[in-house]
Amino acid sequence: MRKSFAVAASLATGIVLSASCLGQDSKPRPPIVTDPVYTKPQQLVDMDHGRRMNLYCRGSGSPTVILDAGMGDSSISWALVQPALAKRTRTCAYDRAGMGFSDAATRPSTAGNIAEDLHALLRAAQISPPYVLVGHSMSGLTVRVFADRYPNDVVGMVLVEGSHEDQSVRGWAIGEPGQQAEWDAYLKDARSCVDDARRGMAKGTPAFAKCVGDDDPRFSQAINEAQQKYAVTPKWQAAAASERESVFYASAQQARATRKDFGAMPIIVLTHAPYPKGKDETQEQRNQRTLLWEDLHTQVAAMSTHGINIIVPRSGHFVQYDRPEIVIDAVDQALAIAKEQHVN
Template sequence: MKRAISWLACLHLSLLASLAEAQDARSTSYDRYLKPGELIEIAPGRRLNLRCEGSGSPTVILEAGHAFPSLSWRDVQPALARITCTCAYDRAGLGFSDPGPMPRSADAIVDDLAALLVKAHLPGPYILVGSSLGGQTVRLFAFRYPARVAGLVLVDPYVEGQFSAFAAIDPSIGEEVEQGLREEATCVDALRKGALTPAQAEKQGCIAGSNPRFSPTLNEMLQRQRMRPAWFEAARSESLMLDTDNEQQIARAKRHLGDMPLIVLSAARNFDDPIYAKHRSALRAEQMRLHGGLAALSRSGEVRLIEADHVIQSDSPNEVIKAVRDMIARSRPGK
């Protein structure tokens, strides 16, 4: 994608999206991500990388967005770990995790997550926090296993069919999504043919460049991970599943969640780019309608509009931390 539509890039085209953010006052060292947390075998010969910090209950499970590893939660997990046991993991094919069976649909991801929680001996009920595509995963998990979920925090979640809804308002969005998918396919094809070096991959936007907040060693390690065929294949499959298999699987499992606490964090700056000026008001209204529909899955659901870009946990991590703290407080009555 050539135009600066960072929101769409993060949602649907994370092979092309950068993990870099502006430097700020946070001084957390990220070099702990140079090594896996704990590699948990969820099936014969197949392991997922799990990083748990802190202690106490309920356990918080962090589910990253499309093609993002557990590193996505680097500014959120340490703060939550001071309150309760908090775990993030790399989905199959990403980060330090082994690849999984294709396609990487919502059903497949939830199957992996359920197996991971059992194999890691992590007791529920859980507070599930899902960013973007991760919002599909944690909703499907809650639909399947409501007794195992203490609450949901959806971080600017992807809603099935939202690209079509937005494209109906602004046709350029549909054109950009299709262009991005073509570019993503070109990247995957070049890697399969052995015709893509790391330098070419960065130049063509197939993988993210260096993050100025990371050490050179961490940036080098991330580049090696992103150049793995398994990463490209997993990311491509996650893209293709958003509005196809995922939509059908979630629709089949959908149920009202009763009084389950549910908070939707909606990014207010998704349509700040000048290219959206003509349709900005209508696009924002549609976003709030879609996110309101997710909040309505619970009698206690709410939407919080956050002054942030799509990846809220990087742009405004304190807002995510606050929402999860509120959820923990609701799950600990009398404390």
């Protein structure tokens, strides 16, 4: 189920995802995520008048770490990170509206709406602040919007390959013309998956191949089957399409409007680099895109006097799968700083 999101990420700023991050290595490897908790909902929290969102919490302690997955992804994104963090403090992952085992979204999946949903979910589940927010990819925008809207609730942020509000505008300026048109064509194709889901998508059909994709070799067969059951539904396809439509437009604009000074709140950004050259780009274009990605992340880290952008080698876009120890260490750092500030 990762194929379409690889396309999305590569169109963002020309980022090329590694084969290991996409589960496409030439040599078969045993699955690295087998926990059966990801085959079913864990805690379906009634948010408002029967609309439920799936929440998975482990551990105890404060601050609570809140894990938000990337575009089209679910709480399984943190399977290699959450168990270790739960030994230190309470750690909660969740499925956004329409994603995973959560009920369908009732409005566009913009960063603002997602942040509002997350705030309501945590209140309904009685998960009290303070929070350290961890966001991957698209959720790099969401956690910043959340921290801006609910400043008294957040004491730290960790952005794992986080999206930036200017990545499309500046990224499309690098390379051949027509990248925005290519992205818009991709969105149109993604919206057609919603209609395909309403008509029904069976495994082995062209619609399934386009809209769902192959099994993810990182996951057990049982997890892949559970993912495919919700991925063929209109609610999942609609939410996935809405997230794709929002990330470079509405969500980017909402993030652009947030504050740029978070004081001494720890902000740790993880950036995988260097990036391999794509087949449709020159080495100079690749170098420009790599520098752009690092610069955008450094700008986010600079929003705090306790901000840092850490370059992560030997990783793809999914640092939490390729180098989970780096993500765990970054969250530990944010927790330590937040606790020290709270004591003082």
